[in-house]
Amino acid sequence: MSQEIAIIGVGMHPWGKWGRNFVEYGVHAARAALADAGISWREVGFVSGGATIRNGYPGQVAGATFAQALGWQGAEVNTSYAACASGSQALAAARSKILSGACEVALVVGADTTPKGFLAPASGYRPEDPDWVRFYLGITNPTYFALYARRRMDLYGDSEDDFGLVKVKNSQHGLTNPYARYRKAFSLDDVRASAMVADPLRLLNVCATSDGGAALIVCSLDYAKRLGKADAVKVAAVSTVTPTFASAVVEMPDIATDSAAADGIEAIRYRETIPRKAYEEAGIGPEDVSVAEVYDLSSALELDWYEDLGLCARGDAARLIREGATTLGGRLPVNPSGGLACFGEAVPAQAIAQVCELTWQLRGQAGDRQVAGAQVGITANQGLFGHGSSVIVKR
Amino acid sequence: MSEAKDHSQEITPAIEGWYTLDREQPHLVGARCDDCGTYYFPKTVSYCRNPDCDSEQFAETLLSRTGTIWSYTDASYAPPAPFPAQDPFEPFAIAAVELAKEKMIVMGQVATGIGPSQLHIGDPVELILEPHERTEGDLRWVWKWRPCATEAAS
Numbered sequence: 281m282s283q284e285i286a287i288i289g290v291g292m293h294p295w296g297k298w299g300r301n302f303v304e305y306g307v308h309a310a311r312a313a314l315a316d317a318g319i320s321w322r323e324v325g326f327v328s329g330g331a332t333i334r335n336g337y338p339g340q341v342a343g344a345t346f347a348q349a350l351g352w353q354g355a356e357v358n359t360s361y362a363a364c365a366s367g368s369q370a371l372a373a374a375r376s377k378i379l380s381g382a383c384e385v386a387l388v389v390g391a392d393t394t395p396k397g398f399l400a401p402a403s404g405y406r407p408e409d410p411d412w413v414r415f416y417l418g419i420t421n422p423t424y425f426a427l428y429a430r431r432r433m434d435l436y437g438d439s440e441d442d443f444g445l446v447k448v449k450n451s452q453h454g455l456t457n458p459y460a461r462y463r464k465a466f467s468l469d470d471v472r473a474s475a476m477v478a479d480p481l482r483l484l485n486v487c488a489t490s491d492g493g494a495a496l497i498v499c500s501l502d503y504a505k506r507l508g509k510a511d512a513v514k515v516a517a518v519s520t521v522t523p524t525f526a527s528a529v530v531e532m533p534d535i536a537t538d539s540a541a542a543d544g545i546e547a548i549r550y551r552e553t554i555p556r557k558a559y560e561e562a563g564i565g566p567e568d569v570s571v572a573e574v575y576d577l578s579s580a581l582e583l584d585w586y587e588d589l590g591l592c593a594r595g596d597a598a599r600l601i602r603e604g605a606t607t608l609g610g611r612l613p614v615n616p617s618g619g620l621a622c623f624g625e626a627v628p629a630q631a632i633a634q635v636c637e638l639t640w641q642l643r644g645q646a647g648d649r650q651v652a653g654a655q656v657g658i659t660a661n662q663g664l665f666g667h668g669s670s671v672i673v674k675r
Numbered sequence: 676m677s678e679a680k681d682h683s684q685e686i687t688p689a690i691e692g693w694y695t696l697d698r699e700q701p702h703l704v705g706a707r708c709d710d711c712g713t714y715y716f717p718k719t720v721s722y723c724r725n726p727d728c729d730s731e732q733f734a735e736t737l738l739s740r741t742g743t744i745w746s747y748t749d750a751s752y753a754p755p756a757p758f759p760a761q762d763p764f765e766p767f768a769i770a771a772v773e774l775a776k777e778k779m780i781v782m783g784q785v786a787t788g789i790g791p792s793q794l795h796i797g798d799p800v801e802l803i804l805e806p807h808e809r810t811e812g813d814l815r816w817v818w819k820w821r822p823c824a825t826e827a828a829s
Contacts, residue, residue: 416759530782
């Protein structure tokens with residue numbers, strides 16, 4: 281039995297700092313995806329929403345909120361919260377529903393309105409909450425990205441300019457993307473001149489937070505065939521694995537790793553286990569990938585992803601960016617959308633936006649940022665509290 | 676509280692129970708699983724998180740007060756509340772430190788006055804206490820990592 285489903289519609293609301301209700305962005309994206317699929321809202325049997333935790337009760341029941349906004353029509357709903365992987369978990373729920381035969385067509389949608397500046401925890405004196413403790417100690421999100429970046433420099437010989445090259449590449453990629461928030465070409469000098477945030481990361485190495493919305497219409501292969509869309513892009517794998525004890529890397533929001541002192545326990549890097557399961561599920565390997573959308577929360581983190589995705593050996597990622605291999609026109613373009621560098625993060629929409637971009641790429645509809653002959657795409661992201669995901673799409 | 680071996684004046688912790696208040700030789704206070712030997716910081720006393728262990732018995736244990744730098748950075752800008760930022764803000768370094776016996780990494784600020792340019796991965800560091808937050812007449816102390824003096828052994 282095929283484990284694949286079809287993506288027949290994709291849609292987004294442009295990223296920005298619009299300051300409007302998140303529901304507006306979600307509805308806009310959903311309607312764009314429905315129009316792209318050429319089906320009516322009443323066809324949708326399942327609405328799978330990515331939750332936002334910053335927008336009160338409607339955000340916590342996002343699936344129902346979007347269903348009501350589009351007009352109640354009896355569809356079943358689901359809401360997923362999995363930090364940065366929320367969108368993928370919402371997609372995984374829709375896929376299960378479709379593959380089990382419980383529904384034929386589903387809407388996957390996520391949208392967010394985010395506050396300015398550092399993401400901060402709930403207030404009060406709450407030392408039992410690791411997220412509170414690390415902020416109390418002055419350990420913000422960029423701190424973690426900087427620790428990883430520093431290891432690249434000290435262990436593999438990466439330079440600050442290597443991280444800068446990632447920013448330069450992504451800013452070039454996103455220049456004409458109508459959904460990107462920042463459409464400005466940055467030079468290496470711009471990066472070098474931006475303020476240090478967390479040594480060795482500067483302001484232009486760290487992603488912002490944004491408002492935005494993204495949506496997918498997914499369906500069974502039978503349904504796609506009946507619509508005359510048998511050649512639609514397929515979802516070949518969705519990995520949402522949790523970490524394996526013991527953690528080898530300090531991860532947000534913790535201030536310590538697990539201890540690997542017990543017999544039979546080894547320290548394991550979570551990030552590299554996320555795509556591994558996706559590759560297994562799709563029955564392909566890194567050598568089959570033609571384009572990737574990865575979570576560049578920092579430009580140095582994009583280099584970590586090259587290695588975690590198996591696109592090169594551990595420690596070799598800087599060579600790829602220096603050679604231009606991951607730049608459009610190179611042999612394996614990464615973040616043709618412009619990535620988080622051009623979007624900023626809209627948490628519950630971001631993993632869905634990654635799939636939207638890959639769908640356009642595989643259809644050959646990506647315009648100026650088209651990766652020639654793209655056949656297989658992979659996404660990767662990782663967020664707080666053991667959440668991460670990787671989605672593989674193919675022709 | 677005022678035992679003979681207590682050679683420091685009494686100090687107030689920023690986070691109660693997470694470290695000893697010995698100003699000469701402070702330790703982080705962790706826990707160790709009675710069955711599998713997994714260490715915890717902050718300490719846990721309810722359930723072991725090793726997937727092969729269902730123990731609920733732990734012994735409080737003092738973690739190694741020296742380790743080696745796994746990575747480091749700094750806070751160039753004042754972090755948001757609840758961090759008690761001083762005005763004017765002084766950037767401070769942050770280190771993630773590997774403890775060999777516990778096979779774990781613990782983060783913390785680096786001693787005042789030491790910037791990232793003075794740190795390297797693999798450098799030995801030791802635990803110290805420094806003031807963290809000043810509230811109405813009350814100074815609250817926190818653990819920090821300080822590079823070991825070159826001649827200091829163990």
